[in-house]
Amino acid sequence: MKAALVYFSGTGNTWRTAHLYAAHLGRFGWATDVCPVESVLRQKLAPDIDRLGLGFPVNAFGPPRVVDRFLHALPPGEGRHAFVWAVAAGIVGGATAVVRDRLEAKGYRVVHEQAYLVPENGHWRWSDPAVAAMSKERAWNRVDRLVARAAGELATGRARRSRPGHIRQRLLSGSMWRWYLRSCEHAARYVSVTAACRPCGLCAAACPTGVMPSNPLEHAVGSDCTFCLRCASICPRQAITIRLLPGIIRFLHRHLEPGYAEVLAGARGGGKAPTQGEPFTPGEGAIDKAAVP
């Protein structure tokens, strides 16, 4: 069985789960390609891929805008099996159901859905970073066990679907998500850069949608931000504040998941420019801004 594990990850948690899926599915003899969503936005799935796995962080009870874009651009599934997973800090809302419905509308057969809870990549300024790291490690041990179970179910064909939530919950989560999508179009209002910035270009190079300028003191952030917090987490001077989450960034010491900064750095150097209709050939390190519509 060959699976493409396409993921989006702002700060590295979903990236880590994608590799857990690859490792656990590998034990069942599956061949997997782990690939960031940014690199496949305009590509086709190669015909020899039997399964599409799509992982994403929950953003305002739904998938990130960049995943929404991916779902728009994705070619028809023609009955191909797919599975989805979401990574959240605490409340998943209707996120996996939104993605499942969109995939099914495109002709994919979604056979498995799973949500994982992992604390944010950050700790409160007044709290002990070692305690935060311990609680995160406990969460990852649990995620590892759940991914192992998911891999077993996928390999043996056992379906898992999220329960349809209460109508009020679905309405609330839908309206939050729509508000988030609208806010993404007005990023300049919400992403602010303070005078602590010494334009180094790190945030621009890491931005998955290419909206962060290389000198954010002189140029505004463009529209189509996906509010992934990558720029705020990578900035060595903590000069970026996302006002959509009032105050939180200021009180959190943010960071990327260990190892993820290196993946982002590799992606910057090793990207290949995909073109419309080119076969989907996943491989880590292929993030390319040309792929972002």
Ligand SMILES: Cc1cc2nc3c(=O)[nH]c(=O)nc-3n(C[C@H](O)[C@H](O)[C@H](O)COP(=O)(O)O)c2cc1C
């Ligand atoms: C804009 C935004 C909205 C978020 N909304 C939610 C949410 O509705 N529910 C939740 O549990 N976590 C929410 N989170 C937290 C992320 O889902 C969580 O930190 C996740 O682990 C991030 O994964 P990543 O490191 O792959 O980006 C949100 C994060 C951001 C940046």
Ligand code: SF4
């Ligand atoms: S500007 Fe920052 S929050 Fe927005 S998409 Fe780029 S890295 Fe993510």
Ligand code: SF4
């Ligand atoms: S990473 Fe921070 S210091 Fe560097 S350009 Fe961006 S905001 Fe400025």
